[in-house]
Amino acid sequence: MSKNAIIHFSYVDFDHFIEKLNRYTTIEAQQAYARRERPSMVAAFSRALFEFANVLFRKKGYLDGWRGFYLSGLMAAYRWATYAKLTQLYNVGRKGKNLRALQS
Incomplete structure (x- = not known):
């Protein structure tokens, strides 16, 4: 190095990671909702x-x-949480x- x-x-x-996941998945979900993307x-x-x-x-x-395996699983959870x-x-x-609960 x-x-x-x-x-x-x-x-x-x-x-x-969980704090960022919560913040960013809320933003991504709101953007998808604004684009009228339908969840499935x-x-x-x-x-x-x-x-x-x-x-x-x-x-x-x-x-x-194992760290790579865990991170892979957490990133999959990130996508799942967005949906x-x-x-x-x-x-x-x-x-x-009111959508306030999802605006935090």
Whole structure:
């Protein structure tokens, strides 16, 4: 490693990852809702599975051992959470309720 190398961690720890997951999945769900993207179980499952495989194999997460495997699973959960929040936006919108709970 270079003497002047910069080591960057996107996530300090698990709690930090979950905080970012919650914040960013809310934003992504709101953007998808604004684009009128419809949630579906097939899309949620396939995108989560793709994300898992993408991080583990294409981005070579397997080289990091169990940490790479866990991160792959967490990124799949990220995609799944986005679709869950998108579904919630549609359900709340249909019932005419306030979306404030999802605005945080």
